Amino acid sequence: MLSKLKSFFATELEVESEATREEKLQQACAVLLIEVCKADNDESLVEKKEIRKLLGSVFNIEGEPLDALIAQSADQEVDSTSFYPFTKLINDHYDYPERVNVIKLMWKVAYADGTIDKYEDYIIRKVADLLYVSHSDFIQAKLSAEPQ
Numbered sequence: 001m002l003s004k005l006k007s008f009f010a011t012e013l014e015v016e017s018e019a020t021r022e023e024k025l026q027q028a029c030a031v032l033l034i035e036v037c038k039a040d041n042d043e044s045l046v047e048k049k050e051i052r053k054l055l056g057s058v059f060n061i062e063g064e065p066l067d068a069l070i071a072q073s074a075d076q077e078v079d080s081t082s083f084y085p086f087t088k089l090i091n092d093h094y095d096y097p098e099r100v101n102v103i104k105l106m107w108k109v110a111y112a113d114g115t116i117d118k119y120e121d122y123i124i125r126k127v128a129d130l131l132y133v134s135h136s137d138f139i140q141a142k143l144s145a146e147p148q
Contacts, residue, residue, distance in 0.1 A: 025093055026059050028086035030073035032127055036109045040117035050112035054105050087130035099131040100141055107145030
């Protein structure tokens with residue numbers, strides 16, 4: 001009886017930690033996208049809309065949960081002094097193609113307003129290095145994110 005009870009609680013706690021981990025990963029990705037938006041000191045409405053669209057489609061969320069994710073991530077971005085906590089979380093839980101996709105999403109945000117600022121480029125390069133994305137995949141992500 002005791003082993004069944006322990007097993008039940010372990011399963012319930014594992015499910016909750018899985019959901020919490022997924023929320024943290026979503027926030028980490030959102031923070032990085034918001035950082036690109038703010039990099040050029042011109043938070044354009046076009047870039048904000050692109051962030052909303054990308055997060056909604058990648059994580060399959062919309063409405064109030066999406067608004068909450070963006071608001072919490074914006075608060076975290078303001079309070080953060082380093083990319084490391086976010087990139088570490090992504091490195092720990094995403095495989096290589098998923099990490100390359102994060103870089104591609106960052107490029108899509110940077111391209112949204114029609115120009116790539118040198119600070120946007122710098123931030124994406126830095127994050128790519130922290131995510132251990134090869135230079136060739138970094139360039140490929142940039143080229144595939146470029147509007148046609």
